[in-house]
Amino acid sequence: MELLESVSESSNQIESTQLPLLYGLPDDLAIFCLSRVPRKYHPRLKCVSKRWRELVCSEEWQYYRRKNNLDETWIYALCRDKFEQICCYVLDPSSPSRCWKLIQGLPPRSSKRKGMAFEVLGKKVYLLGGCGWSEDATDEVYCYDASVNTWSEAAPLSTARCYFACEVLDEKIYAIGGLGSESSDPHSWDTYDPRENSWRSHLDPNIVPEIEDSIVMDGKIYIRCGTSAVSSHVYAVVYEPSSGTWQHADADMVSGWQGPAVVVDGTLYVLNQSSGTRLMMWQKETREWVAVGKAVIASYETTLSGLLR
Structure with a gap:
């Protein structure tokens, strides 16, 4: 019984890490959309989910916004x-x-x-x-x-x-x-x-x-x-x-x-x-x-x- 519960918890963790950023969209298109949100709203983006928080705090996010001239001074x-x-x-x-x-x-x-x-x-x-x-x-x-x-x-x-x-x-x-x-x-x-x-x-x-x-x-x-x-x-x-x-x-x-x-x-x-x-x-x-x-x-x-x- 304990083994089954452990397997179930592991499966839930794997599934949660594989959840898309936006349902119905691949992650590259989701980043395309989210990166256009003005910087003053980024603290709110980080409150949506763990994946969104990790994205907004990542170097990938900063690089994408800079590459596409979306960064704000x-x-x-x-x-x-x-x-x-x-x-x-x-x-x-x-x-x-x-x-x-x-x-x-x-x-x-x-x-x-x-x-x-x-x-x-x-x-x-x-x-x-x-x-x-x-x-x-x-x-x-x-x-x-x-x-x-x-x-x-x-x-x-x-x-x-x-x-x-x-x-x-x-x-x-x-x-x-x-x-x-x-x-x-x-x-x-x-x-x-x-x-x-x-x-x-x-x-x-x-x-x-x-x-x-x-x-x-x-x-x-x-x-x-x-x-x-x-x-x-x-x-x-x-x-x-x-x-x-x-x-x-x-x-x-x-x-x-x-x-x-x-x-x-x-x-x-x-x-x-x-x-x-x-x-x-x-x-x-x-x-x-x-x-x-x-x-x-x-x-x-x-x-x-x-x-x-």
Whole structure:
């Protein structure tokens, strides 16, 4: 009798795993239909059944939506509230209300750290490093998976860092320079491969710890290290993926990089605050900086991470 009940339970489990995603349709057509459901409804899809939940959280689902241009860009922001606590928000630009939503579950140990990096890779947000008044630089890395709405620990940095540059290039995260522990080499940089969940450490004498800004442009990482103490020239280096080395950046381009920078559709914009506030654009063809127009900037402590699809 116990043997028959065991066989019956096994049969039910096999049948349940073979149930179609949508009755009457093969799974490839079901995915074709379900993948067109807007991202804001994905939490509801995961409540329908175990198979639907596994599908929405799978790499197959993400790949299919990206391949067919169905992925949707949401904006994530890392902020510090009036109590000096770190908090993370998300915004759906297509939402009529345009309201930022608080992401729950941020790791408590990182709540009051400063000098952290905040980066997006694929469907995940990474919170890296940082330090505090009574805490040295840390190598801790936390990962937020948007598909399951949870935070978890990722592989730690090879080098403890705070106030460092962090960028994504060729599906890898680069953690560059910054301040670290006494045993850390200030001329180092780390690369993270999400497929292996591991970091590799590198050294280059052109990297300095005092980093002020960073961008990715034309498949390269640019680091602005500030103004030389000897001259008024801005010191910047560029990472060449072909050789895996850092070199001095183009002097003409760097000369106008005197404020926060962002690259939009391959064009570099800089908020120049050296004399007033002007939005400047780097024109590659003529190799010159041109003014875009006046800008009024509100003062607040917010770091926009970029885009998460």
